Amino acid sequence: MPTLHHRNRPMTGRDPHEPARTATPLELLFDLTFVVAFGVAGEQGAHLLAEGHVASGIIGFAFSMFAICWAWINFTWFASAFDTDDWFYRVTTMVQMIGVVILALGLPDMFSSLDEGDRVHNEVMVAGYIVMRLAMLVQWLRAARQAPQYRAICLGYARTLVITQIGWVILAVAPVTVPVFLVCGALLGTAEMAGPWLAERFGTPGTGRQSTPWHxxxxxxxxxxxxxxxxxxxxxxxxxxxxxxxxxxxxxxxxxxxxxxxxxxxxxxxxxxxxxxxxxxxxxxxxxxxxxxxxxxxxxxxxxxxxxxxxxxxxxxxxxxxxxxxxxxxxxxxxxxxxxxxxxxxxxxxxxxxxxxxxxxxxxxxxxxxxxxxxxxxxxxxxxxxxxxxxxxxxxxxxxxxxxxxxxxxxxxxxxxxxxxx
Missing domain, CATH: 1.20.1410 (I/LWEQ domain)
Structure with a gap:
């Protein structure tokens, strides 16, 4: 019997062994925003390469790919574990889609500033991440409250979102050179990836649960x-x-x-x-x-x-x-x-x-x-x-x-x- 309404339901975690689990229409709609992001990144990188600015083209493309893919990863693993498909979940997903569009709109400024070599202007990209992460933070806190068995893990994810986002905001407004930006960005990227691993590995000691219930x-x-x-x-x-x-x-x-x-x-x-x-x-x-x-x-x-x-x-x-x-x-x-x-x-x-x-x-x-x-x-x-x-x-x-x-x-x-x- 299909769901005929989308009233809020408890976010207790999905069954990781649920039979016939497939991508939802909402997930497919979410992915469409990344078509734009990949397209803009490819076009900008190709333009710099064709101009002979190989180093800035490759670095800008690599940075944009991490930003785009990481935004997708943040949502997708959460959705596999806690998707409720109620109205609140749908609205927060829409907010994240808006953030992805803002991220894509900020890519040209990042590429051009990187090529000019003075400093990296990724302010618009960071603004897109702020929009996405506010929605994602609400989702993780909701899961922490409604799924007590995963509370420690969910709060670990939430802490990583907040701490790393503060770091990106500081880096975006700080008047640093391109090399300093890239070094700091690499450190923040490492922290981004380490946070989920630490949350999953050490989030709920003694419970026998070492992972969110992704499928x-x-x-x-x-x-x-x-x-x-x-x-x-x-x-x-x-x-x-x-x-x-x-x-x-x-x-x-x-x-x-x-x-x-x-x-x-x-x-x-x-x-x-x-x-x-x-x-x-x-x-x-x-x-x-x-x-x-x-x-x-x-x-x-x-x-x-x-x-x-x-x-x-x-x-x-x-x-x-x-x-x-x-x-x-x-x-x-x-x-x-x-x-x-x-x-x-x-x-x-x-x-x-x-x-x-x-x-x-x-x-x-x-x-x-x-x-x-x-x-x-x-x-x-x-x-x-x-x-x-x-x-x-x-x-x-x-x-x-x-x-x-x-x-x-x-x-x-x-x-x-x-x-x-x-």
Missing amino acids: AHHMAERYGLLAIITLGEGVIGTVASLSATVGGSGWTLDAALVALAGTGLTFGLWWTYYLTPDAELLHRHRERSFAWGYGNIVVFAALAGVGAGLHVAGYYLDGESHLGAVGTVLAVAVPVLVFVVVDYVQFWVLSRSVSPLHLYLVLGTVAMLAVAVAAAAAGVAMSWALLLVMLAPAISVVGYEARGHRHVARLLGQALEQEKGA
Whole structure:
């Protein structure tokens, strides 16, 4: 029987083994705000790269990816554990969506100020976080009051939100240089990630509860859905790389090849991401959730970076880029390499198993990307070199479908036997 009203109900915690737990329409709506954030970050990073300002482009992109992904993580893990879907929960989620939009609106100022090199202007980004965290703080305090068994953990999360947000506000208004800002930002980012781990690990001693009641299959699905949204930046990058060129001079062979490379690369990255049975492994190894959850920040950043690289390819085709063919190919190849390597590391983190086949597939991917860069350096057209980049994820796909699936099946079988034995 579906819920026909949304009156407030106690936030006592969800069942972590609830059958058929899936993403809710509200969670999908929440994720849509991140489409804008990823798109703005990719466009800004690509613009700086095309201008030849590589260092500021990469640093600004990395900082924006952490800010965007961390905002999503804060909400998503809480929602998996305590979602009540009542009117108050819905309204606080809407407030967080407003905060994400404000965060996205502040990204251009951050990128431009970082490039100018005087100081970093992230005031608008911080304002967006304040909006999000006020709503998130209310949610954690509500859970602390209505779910006594998780009270200490919830209060630990709340303390981290308040302390780190005060730190970001101080850093935003302090007249510090860019290097000082980056060092302080790295320390605050470390505190952001350490706080939840400390809350979960030491929040409720003596109770036998070492975790909020998040749902493994639900979390794996949520991360997969964000990966798809992030891959959308690759589609946007492909379209952006072609729109001006096709609009100005019509379809050319280079434009057609970039369209093929961008679409094929996005598809290959999607296939590769879903090779790992995250839900099953996470369900059996909940203690590995932090390494997996935080590691996916790099995965998402790499996927968005591919889209930004395709933006750079568009600037190159339009003759508006200071990067040559090699630099343009590297703008796509490097994030592809980061994604593939970190994706395998994520599997190793969850399974604690390293197959020789995996090492061969990673080396094959590195070799393919190296060939693509070497081809561009040898004078092969950038668009043809991107086709070689497109083939890099296919190495993992073919290797898994041919042999790798057997290794994964054995791991899952062993885990199932251990679970039955326990």
